[in-house]
Amino acid sequence: MMKRMYVAPSLLAADFSNLGREVDRIAQADFLHIDIMDGRFVPNLSMGPQVISALRGRSELLFDVHLMLEHPLPYVEVFRHAGADVISFHMECADDPGALIAAIKQSGAKAGIAVKPATPVERLLPYLGELYMVTVMTVEPGFGGQKLMPGPLEKVKKLKEQSPGLLVEVDGGVNRETLALCRDAGVDVLVAGTAIFRAENPSEEIAFLRGSSSF
Numbered sequence: 661m662m663k664r665m666y667v668a669p670s671l672l673a674a675d676f677s678n679l680g681r682e683v684d685r686i687a688q689a690d691f692l693h694i695d696i697m698d699g700r701f702v703p704n705l706s707m708g709p710q711v712i713s714a715l716r717g718r719s720e721l722l723f724d725v726h727l728m729l730e731h732p733l734p735y736v737e738v739f740r741h742a743g744a745d746v747i748s749f750h751m752e753c754a755d756d757p758g759a760l761i762a763a764i765k766q767s768g769a770k771a772g773i774a775v776k777p778a779t780p781v782e783r784l785l786p787y788l789g790e791l792y793m794v795t796v797m798t799v800e801p802g803f804g805g806q807k808l809m810p811g812p813l814e815k816v817k818k819l820k821e822q823s824p825g826l827l828v829e830v831d832g833g834v835n836r837e838t839l840a841l842c843r844d845a846g847v848d849v850l851v852a853g854t855a856i857f858r859a860e861n862p863s864e865e866i867a868f869l870r871g872s873s874s875f
């Protein structure tokens with residue numbers, strides 16, 4: 661029986677001239693993945709808490725906020741207040757991952773950690789018991805529309821072995837062609853920007869990526 665995966669459209673690939681309508685188009689998804697970029701940790705800027713607040717009233721999806729920030733701690737409360745349900749920070753810029761996890765939980769959000777393609781999975785192991793989700797990046801963070809790197813999917817397998825109940829998300833280059841690789845690795849949550857928002861029928865794309873049987 662095929663595993664049913666959760667689907668998280670990445671807002672980065674949406675039409676920014678009409679974000680409200682874009683969110684309506686993906687109402688059948690499970691999460692809305694929202695990339696917050698600071699132009700320092702990644703070489704790009706994206707959006708801030710105002711966008712999340714504006715969309716919060718329009719969508720009941722779980723808001724999965726991916727902080728690509730060099731200094732995430734001061735922004736945890738800000739994004740929770742704006743409407744984030746899950747807040748993830750990057751392992752590579754966390755001086756004290758335990759303190760960040762505690763701050764996220766204290767805010768009332770669920771905590772996640774994201775890792776760049778070259779970051780060893782071993783760095784995450786001490787924190788797995790405290791986390792709701794781990795995001796394994798399958799592209800270098802910063803831009804949508806890149807090709808999935810298969811190497812990091814090995815991390816998904818290790819994470820699922822270590823902590824079967826943890827949600828493991830992959831982010832970058834997920835589409836119909838790379839779906840089988842993700843499923844075989846044991847992925848729980850698929851982030852897909854280009855594949856969903858640039859599709860003529862996003863609902864069809866979401867249903868295809870999700871698979872058919874029960875989770």
Ligand SMILES: O=C(CO)[C@H](O)[C@H](O)COP(=O)(O)O
Pocket residue numbers: 670672673693695799800801802803804805806831832833834851852853854855
């Ligand atoms: O984190 C990201 C970029 O840093 C995006 O969420 C990710 O790349 C998804 O976009 P696409 O499906 O177009 O690859």
